[in-house]
Amino acid sequence: MALDGARQLQPDSVLIPASQPPDAALRDGLGADRIDIAFETFKDGRGFSLAALLRAHGFAGSLRAVGPLLPDQEAALKRVGFDEIVSMRIAAGGRGERQGFADVYQPDPDGLGARAPAMRQRALAARRTQAEALARALEEAAPDVILAKALEAYHGRIALLSSFGAEAALGLKLLSEIAPDTPVLFLDTKRHFPQTLSYRDQLIDELGLKSVRIIEPDAAEAAGEDADGKLFERDGQACCDLRKVRPLARALEPFDAVITGRKRHHGGVRSQAQAVEFDGERVQINPLAYLGSEEIAARFAALKLPRHPLTADGYSSIGCWPCTAPARVAGSREGRWAGQERSECGIFDPARADRAARAKSVRLI
Numbered sequence: 001m002a003l004d005g006a007r008q009l010q011p012d013s014v015l016i017p018a019s020q021p022p023d024a025a026l027r028d029g030l031g032a033d034r035i036d037i038a039f040e041t042f043k044d045g046r047g048f049s050l051a052a053l054l055r056a057h058g059f060a061g062s063l064r065a066v067g068p069l070l071p072d073q074e075a076a077l078k079r080v081g082f083d084e085i086v087s088m089r090i091a092a093g094g095r096g097e098r099q100g101f102a103d104v105y106q107p108d109p110d111g112l113g114a115r116a117p118a119m120r121q122r123a124l125a126a127r128r129t130q131a132e133a134l135a136r137a138l139e140e141a142a143p144d145v146i147l148a149k150a151l152e153a154y155h156g157r158i159a160l161l162s163s164f165g166a167e168a169a170l171g172l173k174l175l176s177e178i179a180p181d182t183p184v185l186f187l188d189t190k191r192h193f194p195q196t197l198s199y200r201d202q203l204i205d206e207l208g209l210k211s212v213r214i215i216e217p218d219a220a221e222a223a224g225e226d227a228d229g230k231l232f233e234r235d236g237q238a239c240c241d242l243r244k245v246r247p248l249a250r251a252l253e254p255f256d257a258v259i260t261g262r263k264r265h266h267g268g269v270r271s272q273a274q275a276v277e278f279d280g281e282r283v284q285i286n287p288l289a290y291l292g293s294e295e296i297a298a299r300f301a302a303l304k305l306p307r308h309p310l311t312a313d314g315y316s317s318i319g320c321w322p323c324t325a326p327a328r329v330a331g332s333r334e335g336r337w338a339g340q341e342r343s344e345c346g347i348f349d350p351a352r353a354d355r356a357a358r359a360k361s362v363r364l365i
Contacts (some may be wrong), residue, residue: 013035017037018038025050039069047065049080058126060156065082065086135275146276147259148178154255159183160184166308176209185252190217193310196308202306233322240345245345258283264290265291273286275287323336
């Protein structure tokens with residue numbers, strides 16, 4: 001299987017020989033949806049290195065090992081990033097052997113801690129580099145520009161997170177105009193106001209959202225940790241962790257980036273929000289970050305967007321009913337977690353900044 005350079009197989013697939021120089025492999029492969037790396041012999045370690053390099057530079061598509069590979073190489077092939085082996089050896093029936101992998105690339109039992117494997121750290125460093133470049137390009141940009149560029153940069157690897165709350169319709173409207181097929185994640189905590197659920201269904205219908213995913217807490221975890229349904233009375237943060245933080249973490253596993261409705265005018269940790277942020281694990285896209293409450297109200301009116309029913313009763317930030325009250329100041333989040341010493345549920349954990357800082361110290365190659 002002597003190959004001198006990358007050969008196009010189909011519009012979204014590229015075949016790269018294991019002997020390809022690293023720079024050329026990156027140039028030829030990063031724009032593809034699938035890359036086949038061709039091994040001339042099972043003893044050729046260069047294909048392993050190319051796979052690791054492509055993953056470290058953010059390639060998230062299908063990566064296949066093609067050639068006379070051995071079954072006992074499976075674990076090593078998975079570890080450097082291959083999804084599938086396509087053996088060129090001829091089986092008894094005259095067909096090439098083929099084996100797929102069920103595991104994800106580079107399993108990391110330690111999460112995103114300091115002991116994360118080097119391969120995982122390099123992948124996160126590459127993600128951080130891309131996010132920082134995008135942040136510089138989109139600083140102070142208009143919401144539609146921020147959203148469109150983010151959807152282009154993270155195509156197929158991005159989702160929008162929506163509470164379907166007081167200001168949610170504006171971001172959802174933008175998404176419906178640019179890419180209505182983009183996944184929209186809604187955390188159904190089983191503690192929402194009935195008005196929120198009705199409003200969610202109304203917006204899905206009126207805006208033509210095509211991929212709203214309802215994310216629920218794990219039933220076994222809920223039964224074990226909140227058997228009487230009153231965990232919110234004993235420990236509000238534990239309730240948020242059970243019903244929001246952990247379910248969202250599981251739902252976001254396939255995505256590199258998440259679009260949020262965070263805005264500077266919300267105050268607190270959000271007052272310094274940027275259009276694009278990297279939290280050490282995932283890229284956060286905040287297309288509405290720079291809009292004030294008056295501008296948001298004006299856009300709602302201009303676009304004739306329906307308001308959440310509870311805004312008429314003074315609710316300016318709407319979450320679960322046990323931890324939401326009307327606000328004294330319009331547009332503020334002061335009605336959330338009244339009486340508790342916090343203003344966030346935990347899904348945007350500020351501690352992740354430490355992990356983001358660690359990613360900056362990792363060399364990409």
